[in-house]
Amino acid sequence: MPRYALKVEYHGRPFAGWQRQADQPSVQGAIEDALAKLEPGPHTIAAAGRTDAGVHATGQVAQCDMTRDWDPFRLSEALNYHLKPLPVAIVAAARVDDDWHARFSAVERRYLFRLLMRRAPATHDAGLVWQVKQRLDPAPMRAAAAYLVGNHDFTTFRSSICQAASPVKTLDEITIEALDGVSGPELRFRLRARSFLHNQVRSIVGTLERVGAGAWSPEDVRTALEARDRAACGPVSPPEGLYLAGVGYPADPFTTDAAT
Structure with missing residues (x-):
């Protein structure tokens, strides 16, 4: 077949x-x-x-x-x-x-997370972003994210119902881009790894939001990671800002027969 x-x-x-x-x-x-x-x-x-x-x-x-x-x-x-x-x-x-x-x-998964920062309700981007009312500072968020890149036990950042055999994963990249989106100022998080744990991306983004808001320091994120305890995680971000943005393979199946 x-x-x-x-x-x-x-x-x-x-x-x-x-x-x-x-x-x-x-x-x-x-x-x-x-x-x-x-x-x-x-x-x-x-x-x-x-x-x-x-x-x-x-x-x-x-x-x-x-x-x-x-x-x-x-x-x-x-x-x-x-x-x-x-x-x-x-x-x-x-x-x-x-x-x-x-x-x-697959050898890689890539996720995008969109966070909109404005007080007025989103209209055009409703259901497509996580909206927070205050401006976040991306600089300490980037410092915090650096602690998460690499091979770690991500027990803190996995769902309690995650069925993965091991909490150890290698996070290859986290980037945080600040830009003016269609609906206002946005932060866009891009995460890349071979595979992710259940709720790992949303747990990471929700925790980094606390850093951007000034409630956590970057070092608090390192402490949470090292705790290897789900209770040490920050809030889990809502699903509407998250996108599965791409999947990598040793040879891209769509380069020759792809419909365009």
Whole structure:
């Protein structure tokens, strides 16, 4: 059966997360339903990451196995037709080897987190950013983030229901960019690692927000990390500012057959 990689973009607000659920809408379920309109099912797809309820994606990657030998562009167009009007889009599709796997072949995940700083309610960016009412100072936040880069036991920054076998992860990069967004001043956090623990990004961003607000010092973040205790974590940021922005593979599956 031909296997295809799908690059997926979605707005997370209407969904209970990526993973298919029996009684709630999911992104996985929406795509599998669309696939069933093209070929008889059942269809079961896999993704590079299982995003939580309310989390968005601009670069999620999934795989599907088909009976027919589809042209990748035609497959993406057909799926997009059947996904309407849901806020899910297949932005690229590519034929891949039968042993390629969206999750297990990945060597990197990249997340973006958007934080809007303004008092008036967000309108155009409502549901797409975490909004705080005060200005945050990015300089101490960057100093705090530096303590988190590298190989660490991230027990403090993982959900209590995380199912990962080990809390030890290598965080390759955290950058914090201050810019003038469409709705006002924003901070954009970019995090990169081979893999992440459940709620790790939201726990880190929520803790760094406390530093930017002056409630924590950068050294407090180092102390929290070294505590290896979930109780030492700062507040967990809400999901609406988080985006799965990209997934890296040894060879990009979309460079040759990608639909554009």
